[in-house]
Amino acid sequence: xxxxxxxxxxxxxxGIYALIAMGLxxxxxxxxxxxxxxxxxxxxxSFLAYVMFTLAGxxxxxxxxxxxxxxxxxxxxxxxxxxxxxxxxxKSPGALEVxxxxxxxxxxxxxxxILLMIFGGSYVSYSYLAVPVQIIGSTVALNRLLAAGLAVAxxxxxxxxxxxxxxxxxxxxxxxxxxxxxxxxxxxxxxxAFAFGLGGALVAASGVLVSMFFTFNAAMGVVFTMKALIxxxxxxxxxxxxxxxxxxxxGLAESLTAAFLDGGLTLAVNFALFLAxxxxxxTGLFGKAAR
Amino acid sequence: MTAKDWIVPLAILAAAVVLAPLPLVAxxxxxxxxxxxxxxxxxxxxxxxxxxxxxxxxxxxxxFFGLGAYTMAFLGEKLPLALVYPVAALIGAVIATIVxxxxxxxxxxxFVIFTFGLAELVRQLVTWAEAKYGGTVGRFVxxxxxxxxIYWMLLGMLVLVLLTGFLVQRSRLGWALxxxxxxxxxxxxxxxxxxxxxxxxxxxxxxxMTVVGAIMAPRWTYIDPSIAFxxxxxxxxxxxxxxxxxxxxxxxxxxxVPLAILxxxxxANFPNSFSILLGLAFLVIVYFVPSxxxxxxxxxxxxxxxxxxxxxxxxE
Numbered sequence: 010x011x012x013x014x015x016x017x018x019x020x021x022x023x024g025i026y027a028l029i030a031m032g033l034x035x036x037x038x039x040x041x042x043x044x045x046x047x048x049x050x051x052x053x054x055s056f057l058a059y060v061m062f063t064l065a066g067x068x069x070x071x072x073x074x075x076x077x078x079x080x081x082x083x084x085x086x087x088x089x090x091x092x093x094x095x096x097x098x099x100k101s102p103g104a105l106e107v108x109x110x111x112x113x114x115x116x117x118x119x120x121x122x123i124l125l126m127i128f129g130g131s132y133v134s135y136s137y138l139a140v141p142v143q144i145i146g147s148t149v150a151l152n153r154l155l156a157a158g159l160a161v162a163x164x165x166x167x168x169x170x171x172x173x174x175x176x177x178x179x180x181x182x183x184x185x186x187x188x189x190x191x192x193x194x195x196x197x198x199x200x201x202a203f204a205f206g207l208g209g210a211l212v213a214a215s216g217v218l219v220s221m222f223f224t225f226n227a228a229m230g231v232v233f234t235m236k237a238l239i240x241x242x243x244x245x246x247x248x249x250x251x252x253x254x255x256x257x258x259x260g261l262a263e264s265l266t267a268a269f270l271d272g273g274l275t276l277a278v279n280f281a282l283f284l285a286x287x288x289x290x291x292t293g294l295f296g297k298a299a300r
Numbered sequence: 301m302t303a304k305d306w307i308v309p310l311a312i313l314a315a316a317v318v319l320a321p322l323p324l325v326a327x328x329x330x331x332x333x334x335x336x337x338x339x340x341x342x343x344x345x346x347x348x349x350x351x352x353x354x355x356x357x358x359x360x361x362x363x364f365f366g367l368g369a370y371t372m373a374f375l376g377e378k379l380p381l382a383l384v385y386p387v388a389a390l391i392g393a394v395i396a397t398i399v400x401x402x403x404x405x406x407x408x409x410x411f412v413i414f415t416f417g418l419a420e421l422v423r424q425l426v427t428w429a430e431a432k433y434g435g436t437v438g439r440f441v442x443x444x445x446x447x448x449x450i451y452w453m454l455l456g457m458l459v460l461v462l463l464t465g466f467l468v469q470r471s472r473l474g475w476a477l478x479x480x481x482x483x484x485x486x487x488x489x490x491x492x493x494x495x496x497x498x499x500x501x502x503x504x505x506x507x508x509m510t511v512v513g514a515i516m517a518p519r520w521t522y523i524d525p526s527i528a529f530x531x532x533x534x535x536x537x538x539x540x541x542x543x544x545x546x547x548x549x550x551x552x553x554x555x556x557v558p559l560a561i562l563x564x565x566x567x568a569n570f571p572n573s574f575s576i577l578l579g580l581a582f583l584v585i586v587y588f589v590p591s592x593x594x595x596x597x598x599x600x601x602x603x604x605x606x607x608x609x610x611x612x613x614x615x616e
Contacts, residue, residue, distance in 0.1 A: 111586045114535060126576070
């Protein structure tokens with residue numbers, strides 16, 4: 010069942026893309042920072058999992074427990090130290106957008122440079138749970154399945170957190186209207202920093218999950234940033250459900266392209282899809298407000 | 301034009317005349333550095349032509365530069381050299397028109413992301429086509445252009461891009477762009493055809509970038525997509541133009557000279573930590589020189605002007 014294989018692997022890939030993009034969606038949708046260093050943090054988390062596994066034999070699941078809080082703290086600090094001055098300085102949302110893009114570019118190169126210094130430019134991977142599993146007559150590696158399962162679990166937990174808790178409600182309020190949120194007693198800056206950190210925790214999770222079945226190197230962050238951006242924009246900025254759907258579409262498109270067209274054209278197809286959606290719906294599939 | 305209007309073009313030409321004989325005295329190391337500085341000067345000025353007044357941050361520089369380099373690699377030995385540059389310009393203009401028409405309705409971050417991906421997309425398409433139809437991914441460029449020749453061509457391009465910028469700024473088109481940068485909706489209501497204005501200048505800017513790519517290609521004897529479409533080019537052009545200040549015609553050059561030299565030194569001495577240093581340079585510029593050297597000069601002028609006035613009217 011070749012087609013089932015392709016669709017299954019596309020869905021698994023798509024689930025991971027969705028998770029990668031959710032963090033970015035939180036950071037941009039709530040904190041209004043377009044973080045272009047995003048993919049570098051994915052790769053950094055992948056390397057953390059790789060080091061813990063190869064040096065100490067620690068399972069990637071445990072690496073998640075280390076990487077997520079660490080990345081939360083780091084991203085929270087980045088917002089507080091690096092981004093707050095830009096937020097204060099910005100005269101308009103557009104100015105903040107440009108400034109944050111430029112600042113996170115700087116960050117991109119710094120993080121990438123550090124990774125290159127430590128790990129060099131070579132590709133690495135490790136073998137964890139590389140056991141074949143049968144699903145609907147098709148064979149999948151257990152590590153991929155586990156990664157996709159965890160991605161879904163984390164996405165569900167996030168959705169519940171945003172929808173059912175007080176903090177989640179406040180975060181959504183800031184996302185919808187940062188000017189009005191303080192009127193009901195919400196400290197916008199604090200929640201923006203929290204959301205930025207939360208996005209960081211998600212990116213670390215996706216980095217660890219990806220490392221379980223993916224070969225990566227220090228220079229690959231841009232690819233992840235690109236994919237996350239495409240998913241976020243396709244799904245509609247700040248829309249977690251949109252990110253899920255767009256992630257799945259992207260994952261499917263990618264595995265279908267690789268299977269039926271040419272492996273070298275996956276990015277081109279992704280990009281064409283992205284452009285087509287933007288031209289038809291400039292705010293993304295599920296986006297509402299203009300711009 | 302009145303006498304005053306002739307000052308800028310005459311100053312540009314005079315500066316070019318002064319700079320033209322440099323290859324006759326400079327050694328090969330200095331030549332390499334000069335060519336580098338000139339290349340970035342043309343690219344950054346061309347970038348600022350579009351992005352300066354509109355505030356649309358474009359990261360597509362590498363895409364057009366690479367297209368130019370590949371045009372030279374493909375046609376350099378098949379066509380007379382003097383024909384290759386116009387062909388490159390034409391290709392750049394056509395692609396920029398297509399890209400411009402389809403993407404310039406995107407604004408803000410969407411536009412940045414699109415251009416960010418464009419170079420990557422073109423690179424992947426070229427890699428794929430080369431691997432499939434060319435047999436190998438890399439390509440040798442054996443074209444007989446000397447270092448001096450490249451220098452003079454780039455100098456000519458710099459004069460051309462500065463003069464173009466000067467003319468555009470003074471024209472209706474220039475004012476239309478400024479209005480778009482201030483507020484696009486208002487500009488549209490004022491009767492400006494924003495799409496035509498944006499696409500026109502985007503195409504002019506991209507055409508210059510493409511020709512620069514074609515001029516630079518013979519400098520490498522071997523190119524592959526990761527050299528020609530190197531995204532670092534886009535980033536460096538952006539940061540140089542920002543450091544100088546994209547609001548003035550001469551602004552980007554003020555940023556190009558120190559940064560091109562700095563990056564050259566860093567790359568030669570700290571190749572392993574170049575990326576970190578580039579990133580730190582980015583951060584320093586964004587945080588401490590947000591309006592560029594041009595902004596600092598204006599501030600300085602303000603301070604001096606105020607001090608001068610105070611001296612003239614001590615009672616105030």
